[in-house]
Amino acid sequence: MVTGPALSPGVPFATSSSEVSWPEAxxxxxxxxxxxxxxxxTDEHPAALxxxxxxxxxxxxxxxxxxxxxRDDLxxxxxxxxxxxxxxxxFLTGAPYAYHDPEAAQELLLSVLEVVARLxxxxxxxLLTQSGGEPGLLFLRGLVRVLAVERPELRASLVDFDARADLGFLVRELRADTPDDDVRWQHEVRYAAxxxxVPFAAEVPGGPGAYVVTGGRGPAVARWLAATGATRIVLSGRSQVVVPGVDTVVVPGDIAAPGVADRLVAAATADGLPLRGMVHAAEALADDVETxxxxxxxxxxxxxxxxxxxxPDWWLLASSPAPPRLAPATAAAWLD
Structure with missing residues (x-):
């Protein structure tokens, strides 16, 4: 995941990226x-209960x-x-596989927010998860980061606890009341985020082939891809985009609606052209989670x-560089 001001040299999204290390703590x-x-x-998942x-x-x-x-008495x-x-x-969550579906993840997030609003x-x-290395619940990191800014008095923390570990370690974690807000226990060893x-130094390969681009920054991305030698660029949206020397196609429609993504990919790979890259920069400037x-x-x-x-050969997922807000931060964390 990259964030930052648009139209920086090279990749038109970022001048820096975030990196998390996990030392023993x-x-x-x-x-x-x-x-x-x-x-x-808990939420309603049986494993959480x-x-x-x-x-x-x-x-x-x-x-x-x-x-x-x-829950009915919240x-x-x-x-x-x-x-x-x-x-x-x-707040204990269920098994991570239960939240791989975005709608289920969103429902969990809204359940947590119902609790937070009343504290x-x-x-x-x-927040207590048991991910077992699965990424299904990592979007909750975005929530904890925002709560640190918007509700610092809660001192919110995310604790991911190994299912095989002695629960006595978890009790010690809760009672210790440390300032760490993102903790992982694996094989009874504690790690803290x-x-x-760090500088964003990744080289995103361009060259001949097809590329799919979503989001309002599509024209800027198209110009960047054209400069790398792209053969065809397919964008989602309504406005017509013309990039000299490149086959540019615009597919209208809501990227979240059924069938639109299929049409984007079909347009990109028409005539057997290989799909080289995918740039997903769609976003909504709003505060509610669903939007x-x-x-x-x-x-x-x-x-x-x-x-x-x-x-495709590669994906590039972009998020807004705006000050942390709950809905965009959790969406970006889900993409991570």
Whole structure:
């Protein structure tokens, strides 16, 4: 994933990219703390419910109480927390494969947001996943990054816990209350994310062949691809684009709608021309999740499905460089 101002030399998207390292980060030695209570919430996935029960038992073994609140009673959450002070609120997700579908991922995100909207200051919020290396839940990183800016008092964290690890380590993680906001436990070893900005030095190959481009920056991308020697450039959208010396085709329609991605790929590969590259830069300038996710996330899925039989040599997924906002940040994290 690249972000940055458009029309920089070379790739017309970025001057830098983000990179995350995962050094070992053992929990600090902590003095015994008094017993406390935790509120455990889940979505409707059966695996999440089972893990909540297991975590409740592990917390009880450590001397803490585990509380629950039915999803239908979320409106009562502020009053519930006012009457029952807790050390933190833990939201447990289901198995990662359950969220590979964008609509399921979006539904999970909205469920989490329902909880976040009802939390006041003084209560830390933890998202607990069990990905097993699968990327299906990584979009939640975008949520945690935005909450760090918009709701810093929640000190939101994402904890990915190995299903084979002793739950006692997870209890220690929760009770330690460290400042780390993105943690991964693998084989009972703790790692913490350390993001950094690095120069974007990737060489995106051009040359003869066909390319598909989506999004409002299509004309700029088309000019860049033409300069690399592209034979045909197929763009999604409504406005006509003419690039001298290149076969330029515009396919109208919503990239997230069924059939549009197939028409883009068919136009690109007509006459047997090989599909060299795919630039997906579709985005929506909005704040609601559904509006933003539709072109970026669902559109990417449509393109992925359309190219299953003729995968391109490379993909370039672009996101907005705007200040972090929840809907674009989670969509970009899903694409990552």
């Amino acid at each position: 053992p929990l600090p030695l902590a003095s015994p703390s008094p017993p406390g209570a935790w509120l455990l919430l 089972g893990r909540a029960v297991a975590l409740a038992l592990a917390l009880a073994a450590a001397g803490d109480d585990a509380l629950s609140l039915p 409106d009562e959450l502020p009053g519930f927390l006012a009457e029952r002070p807790v050390r933190g609120v833990v 006041g200051p003084g209560v830390r919020f933890h 350390r993001p950094a900005r 933003v996710w539709r072109p970026q996330v669902l559109g990417a899925c449509r393109l992925h499905e359309a190219t299953a039989g003729s995968p």
